[in-house]
Amino acid sequence: MKRSTAINRLSNKSEIWDILVVGGGATGLGCAVDAAARGYKVALVEQADFAKGTSSRSTKLVHGGVRYLKQGNISLVLEALKERGLLCENAPHLVSHQSFIVPNYNWWEGPFYGIGMKVYDVLAGKLGLEASRNLSKQETLEQIPTLEEKDLVGGVIYYDGQFDDARLATNLAQTVWDLSGVAVNYVKATGLLQEGGLTSGVMAQDMESGDELEIRAKCVINAAGVFSDGLRRMDEPDGKDIIAASRGVHLVLPKQFVPKDAAIMVPHTTDGRVLFAVPWHGYVVLGTTDESTEDICLEPRATEEEIDFILENAARYMHTNPTRDDVLSVYAGLRPLVKHGDSGNTAALSRDHTIIISETGLITIAGGKWTTYRKMAEDAIDHAETVAGFDKRDCRTHHLPIHGCTTRKFDGPALINLFGSDAEKILDLTREQPELIEPLHPRLPYCKGEAIWAAREEMARSVEDILARRTRSLLLDAQASIEAAPLVGQLLAKELGQDETWGKQSADTFIEIAKGYLVKA
Numbered sequence: 001m002k003r004s005t006a007i008n009r010l011s012n013k014s015e016i017w018d019i020l021v022v023g024g025g026a027t028g029l030g031c032a033v034d035a036a037a038r039g040y041k042v043a044l045v046e047q048a049d050f051a052k053g054t055s056s057r058s059t060k061l062v063h064g065g066v067r068y069l070k071q072g073n074i075s076l077v078l079e080a081l082k083e084r085g086l087l088c089e090n091a092p093h094l095v096s097h098q099s100f101i102v103p104n105y106n107w108w109e110g111p112f113y114g115i116g117m118k119v120y121d122v123l124a125g126k127l128g129l130e131a132s133r134n135l136s137k138q139e140t141l142e143q144i145p146t147l148e149e150k151d152l153v154g155g156v157i158y159y160d161g162q163f164d165d166a167r168l169a170t171n172l173a174q175t176v177w178d179l180s181g182v183a184v185n186y187v188k189a190t191g192l193l194q195e196g197g198l199t200s201g202v203m204a205q206d207m208e209s210g211d212e213l214e215i216r217a218k219c220v221i222n223a224a225g226v227f228s229d230g231l232r233r234m235d236e237p238d239g240k241d242i243i244a245a246s247r248g249v250h251l252v253l254p255k256q257f258v259p260k261d262a263a264i265m266v267p268h269t270t271d272g273r274v275l276f277a278v279p280w281h282g283y284v285v286l287g288t289t290d291e292s293t294e295d296i297c298l299e300p301r302a303t304e305e306e307i308d309f310i311l312e313n314a315a316r317y318m319h320t321n322p323t324r325d326d327v328l329s330v331y332a333g334l335r336p337l338v339k340h341g342d343s344g345n346t347a348a349l350s351r352d353h354t355i356i357i358s359e360t361g362l363i364t365i366a367g368g369k370w371t372t373y374r375k376m377a378e379d380a381i382d383h384a385e386t387v388a389g390f391d392k393r394d395c396r397t398h399h400l401p402i403h404g405c406t407t408r409k410f411d412g413p414a415l416i417n418l419f420g421s422d423a424e425k426i427l428d429l430t431r432e433q434p435e436l437i438e439p440l441h442p443r444l445p446y447c448k449g450e451a452i453w454a455a456r457e458e459m460a461r462s463v464e465d466i467l468a469r470r471t472r473s474l475l476l477d478a479q480a481s482i483e484a485a486p487l488v489g490q491l492l493a494k495e496l497g498q499d500e501t502w503g504k505q506s507a508d509t510f511i512e513i514a515k516g517y518l519v520k521a
Helices: 003-010 028-038 066-070 074-090 109-127 135-145 165-177 227-237 304-315 370-388 416-432 447-455 463-470 476-497 500-517
Strands: 019-022 042-045 094-102 133-136 153-164 182-184 185-193 197-207 214-216 220-222 245-252 263-266 273-281 283-287 328-340 355-358 363-367
Touching: 003 042, 003 182, 003 214, 019 028, 019 197, 019 214, 019 370, 028 042, 028 165, 028 363, 028 370, 042 185, 042 214, 074 109, 074 153, 074 370, 094 135, 094 273, 109 153, 133 135, 135 153, 165 182, 165 416, 165 463, 185 214, 185 227, 185 355, 220 227, 227 245, 227 328, 227 363, 245 304, 273 304, 283 304, 328 363, 328 500, 355 370, 355 416, 363 370, 416 447, 447 463, 447 476, 463 476, 463 500, 476 500
Parallel strands: 019 042, 019 220, 042 182, 094 263, 220 363
Antiparallel strands: 094 153, 133 153, 185 197, 197 214, 245 283, 245 328, 263 273, 273 283, 355 363
């Protein structure tokens, strides 16, 4: 992916795109991939970096949604389980099977949750993973030796998927390019173009150069997540907002809190939410919360109350209680939930997706989750064909390998296999320049070569892009990432042809952001 190539194409006022997507998160990238796979001429613009917002801040699960089964939303569960299976096939380098233990502290919980998980297995059908089963107390402790033993009577084991969200987003952007489309970061839609009362493109700004871009298209899809209402107001100034943002917070702990491969799923916290403790990249992701918020921004922050809530509920199920001193990073994301009625309870709002077509033909797609991004995109492009008057073309993403798709394993840095088929090319870099195999930081599982690759091939434009999303350093260990920032600034400046001052400024900007991921003792 070459950003300069994308900007040159978008600057050509005579070029008319078939479909223009606004938003570079899971939904927007999925739409661009689907449209490009059908053979349409596609462009995608993202105001910040790919997956800068919600789509890099998930619980890292590809799941059918056990909680939705409890709510009786069988259609959503069925759809998600199908999509989970397809994603396992299409991106095996990123998606893996993850076992979950539901600990039982009352005699009736074993049969109750055991039956529920069997239903989950049946709904998954041929795209299921492994069968769930009940566990004795001893078997439960063998899987999760750090569980609280008092009153523990056993557990239930079931299986879902796990992935790296920001890396999948990067791979989807690369897939758009592989399919002859264009996806570019740091291009912000600033207005809508209209001809004859119909939306015909967007005005945009290159956030790096400041240049204005006039991008014309036969159909525009608004996939801006929590920012969707902003673009809708450019089309319908008096229109009602449809997004009710919900803040989800996660804490990252050392692996010792869940030392083996199985994760913990707690079905009941003090306020009825579900809590996960999931091994991920050699650490543990603990969360999440579900708080409504009107503060729509690119860098949401966890409140002290949310941090305490997670720690207090985790302590009920772990014999070594995690404290603030144990937290390596805290991150927050905003879910773009769709309003239904006047409910102020975001936990009760729809996780399913909604498509709205305005009188001018602007298509807005909102809601949903990572697991169902492909189906959301399929629905959006089906509607785009109608709006633009295209002849119908079959969706081709059900079995479309995503960039990097491979089951091959490579020997190298700890997380090199997340690059899939690109891993060999990164290792070639380190063989050509042996110093690039050196780690970015002693506590981070990434090497210098991965940072160079991110700048050279993955459109990383800042220290933050590399440490927060091309690698997951910021989420895994905020303090270590702060300490690594000056080095990454030097590497990036050299790769992008910038001077030392630019590299230091990029590092300093990242450090200010990263301070918000540290937890106060």
